[in-house]
Every structure is written in C-alpha cells, then in structure tokens.
Amino acid sequence: MFSTGQLIFAAIFVIFFAIAIFLSYKKDKKLHSKNYKGVKWVGIVFIVFIILLFVIKEWLKN
Secondary structure, eight states: OOOHHHHHHHHHHHHHHHHHHHHHHHHHHHHHHHHOTTHHHHHHHHHHHHHHHHHHHHHHHO
16 A cells, blocks of 8 residues: 555654654653643643533433
C-alpha cells in the first residue's frame, strides 16, 4: 500500500515531530504552570457535569 520510502519518511517525521513537541512543551512548562493554574479544576468540573448528564438521562429513561 505504501512504498518503503513513504514508510521511512513517515517514521522519521513522527520521531522528529514528537521531539519538537516535547522540547516546545519543556520550554513553555514554567509559563503554562503560571498562566493556567486552575485549568485542571475546570476540566474536572466539565467531566463531572457530563457524567451527571448521563446519570440524569438514564434515571429519566427508567
């Protein structure tokens, strides 16, 4: 389906892309921890809200 050259290119691209993402995250880690302090709580509340919606849906169905 894919030629050998395409597979080699894809593998090299994925490796270098992962390295670039890691280095970029490492460089910005201090800035992110300062600017996005409460984001984890927003995520937790959102997940709890979605679960609550499913519970209410199942409860009203019965």
